[in-house]
Amino acid sequence: MKKPELLAPAGDFEKLKTAIHYGADAVYLGDSRFSLRGKAGNFTGQELRDAVSYARERGIKAYVTVNIFPHNRDLAGIEGHLEMLKEVRPDAVILSDPGLCSLFRRKAPEIGVHVSTQANITNSEAALFWQDLGAERIVLSRELSVEEIGGIREKTKVELEVFVHGSICISYSGRCYISSFLASRSANTGECTNSCRWNYALMEEKRKGEYLPVYEDDRGTYLLSSKDLCMVEHLEELAGAGVDSFKIEGRMKGINYVAGVVKVYREAVDSIGGPHGPGRKERWLRELAMFSSRGYTTGMFFGRQPDEDYHFGEESYRMSHELVGVVAGIDGGVAEIALRNRLERGDPVEFLSPGLEEKCFAVGPMLDPEGADILSARNGEVVFIGVPPGVRKNDLVRRPKNFGEKEDRAAGTAK
Numbered sequence: 406m407k408k409p410e411l412l413a414p415a416g417d418f419e420k421l422k423t424a425i426h427y428g429a430d431a432v433y434l435g436d437s438r439f440s441l442r443g444k445a446g447n448f449t450g451q452e453l454r455d456a457v458s459y460a461r462e463r464g465i466k467a468y469v470t471v472n473i474f475p476h477n478r479d480l481a482g483i484e485g486h487l488e489m490l491k492e493v494r495p496d497a498v499i500l501s502d503p504g505l506c507s508l509f510r511r512k513a514p515e516i517g518v519h520v521s522t523q524a525n526i527t528n529s530e531a532a533l534f535w536q537d538l539g540a541e542r543i544v545l546s547r548e549l550s551v552e553e554i555g556g557i558r559e560k561t562k563v564e565l566e567v568f569v570h571g572s573i574c575i576s577y578s579g580r581c582y583i584s585s586f587l588a589s590r591s592a593n594t595g596e597c598t599n600s601c602r603w604n605y606a607l608m609e610e611k612r613k614g615e616y617l618p619v620y621e622d623d624r625g626t627y628l629l630s631s632k633d634l635c636m637v638e639h640l641e642e643l644a645g646a647g648v649d650s651f652k653i654e655g656r657m658k659g660i661n662y663v664a665g666v667v668k669v670y671r672e673a674v675d676s677i678g679g680p681h682g683p684g685r686k687e688r689w690l691r692e693l694a695m696f697s698s699r700g701y702t703t704g705m706f707f708g709r710q711p712d713e714d715y716h717f718g719e720e721s722y723r724m725s726h727e728l729v730g731v732v733a734g735i736d737g738g739v740a741e742i743a744l745r746n747r748l749e750r751g752d753p754v755e756f757l758s759p760g761l762e763e764k765c766f767a768v769g770p771m772l773d774p775e776g777a778d779i780l781s782a783r784n785g786e787v788v789f790i791g792v793p794p795g796v797r798k799n800d801l802v803r804r805p806k807n808f809g810e811k812e813d814r815a816a817g818t819a820k
């Protein structure tokens with residue numbers, strides 16, 4: 406069975422490097438002026454050129470999002486952007502507006518066109534429409550089942566991409582105005598405030614201003630908050646239905662998320678069609694639980710599951726581990742760690758390195774850049790510590806999140 410591409414988010418240069426380090430086949434990134442992630446890190450001008458070159462030099466494809474819904478006033482800026490992209494030559498642009506598709510096909514035919522999920526492609530006629538307009542790939546609507554995807558595959562030649570992991574909207578994909586109404590920040594221009602996940606109360610229409618609490622737990626209720634999508638256990642079904650590219654959501658998420666998700670999905674994609682060792686899928690799920698999520702669901706891929714609760718009824722994200730730092734260099738078993746968090750001698754740490762999954766190590770002697778023996782260091786500082794074989798430059802270092810009580814630290818309880 407053909408192995409689909411693994412496509413990762415690159416909200417800024419560091420996330421792009423992290424995604425490539427952990428095995429992405431392709432990355433997507435955007436200039437915030439024209440893409441639906443106004444708050445993701447900005448790639449503008451030279452940065453975008455550097456990012457695309459960085460990916461290309463490593464044989465990784467780079468797709469640039471131009472998926473806003475433009476008004477006439479936006480077109481001049483987009484034409485300027487198009488001229489710049491002609492020089493940068495990404496492998497494709499990701500867009501959702503038919504006018505922009507036509508513009509790019511006419512003026513930059515050398516750049517591929519991928520049609521964004523915001524175009525809400527839910528049937529084979531819509532897929533053929535975009536195929537006939539010259540699209541190389543379509544990102545299918547998140548409301549489709551695996552069976553429906555197979556039906557579209559049978560009638561089209563265009564490449565099919567689906568989201569396999571990350572946040573999902575509680576509303577119909579890409580057609581949401583909650584944030585626009587409540588916060589004057591439109592999801593359709595990339596400025597969603599995640600208003601669907603705010604805490605809501607009930608008001609009876611004749612008792613204005615009297616808010617009736619609705620309790621799911623002692624903090625309130627989160628009626629509109631969806632669990633996150635996770636299809637890591639079902640990639641073979643999607644590949645069998647004819648999907649060409651698996652997309653991970655999350656240009657706004659941190660490097661801890663990018664590294665952890667890409668690593669797990671790399672392994673899962675590589676194992677498509679091969680034998681599965683016992684307990685492998687369970688380990689993937691445990692690894693995915695180590696960083697921020699709202700709990701997981703398979704979304705609409707298998708239709709409405711009678712027993713499944715799609716709704717995440719908790720206030721805060723789940724996360725069992727926190728980022729400690731990044732391995733900036735390694736020499737003879739000693740790693741230079743660029744810290745993103747406080748670290749103390751004796752702390753338990755885990756290295757996000759193939760073969761070291763779920764192994765915890767206590768931090769031994771710790772040196773500062775001048776070679777002085779130190780007991781602790783803070784976010785932003787650099788330390789040198791001994792690391793086990795298998796740790797690579799650019800790997801992430803993490804720590805169980807609830808560790809940190811003074812007595813735990815003093816006892817150095819890590820194994």
Ligand code: SF4
Nearest residue numbers: 574575581592597601
């Ligand atoms: S408010 Fe919620 S449902 Fe609407 S676009 Fe934002 S995340 Fe999606």
